[in-house]
Amino acid sequence: MRILFLIFFCFFFFIFYEGLKKDPKEIPSNLISKKIPEFNLKGFNSSEMTNYDLYKSEIKIINFFASWCPPCQIEHEQLMHLSKKNSVFGIAKKNQLDELSSWLKRLGNPYTKIGMDLEGDVSIDWGVYGLPETFIVDEEGIIKYKHVGPIMKRDLKELESVIKNLR
Amino acid sequence: MKYIIIFMSLFFLQANSIEPDEMLEDTRLEKIAREIGKELRCLVCQNEDIQNSNADIAKDLRKIVRKKLLNGESKKQIIDYIHSRYGDFVLFSPPIRIDTFGLWLLPIIFFFFLTFLIFRK
Known part of the structure; x- marks a missing residue:
């Protein structure tokens, strides 16, 4: 009987101990290993941005951001760094063109192309629940990785190794 | 007594965060939208449904639920769509x-x- 109780105790201890290590605010993406959702957005520096822009034969970083979101400003420097060697696409959520324009003038523009998600519907289609969120998409348009929250300097190593492994 | 009434009104206000401009004119569809809203968990406030949450994402989800209802989608189709985007976490009963x-x-x-x-x- 005691052994049975001990097994039960160890089992629950292990489950709860593992649970403690997880971040409750981070919800795993349901779109990993799936094709990018279809979308057609008004472009910021182009007439439009669609899912077809993300099918080009290279690894792409897709960043959901907004000029009104303070953590997006924190990660901006890291995006500038990543854009030196990678294509970074932006989807600006509920952002006015003029506000975004002055924000990018001030901080620099790391984006190859920006889509204006004025209603926020495309963000929902990508399973985005907060800003910023960043996806890495492979050459065939399959979502391979998702980073929730601002990309900090300490995250660069992991992101770069994911990109390196996909190449 | 006055304070009890104020407290109770606050309680009822909190019980439903839906704003008047979000509501559908068709009462039948609005009823279905509210039923769906009670089955979906707000992703940033964790133990609140999207019907009762003031978070931006909950508002966006309420809006998309109503948009899809107006497009003729069924309750199941809408819940399946949101489930496909956010995984089991968004459902109160996995x-x-x-x-x-x-x-x-x-x-x-x-x-x-x-x-x-x-x-x-």
């Missing part, structure tokens, strides 16, 4: 699958185990 079986089975096992412990003598 589906019964092999990987979620433990969630449903463990409380029963635990209940029988405790009952056995209490009544074994």
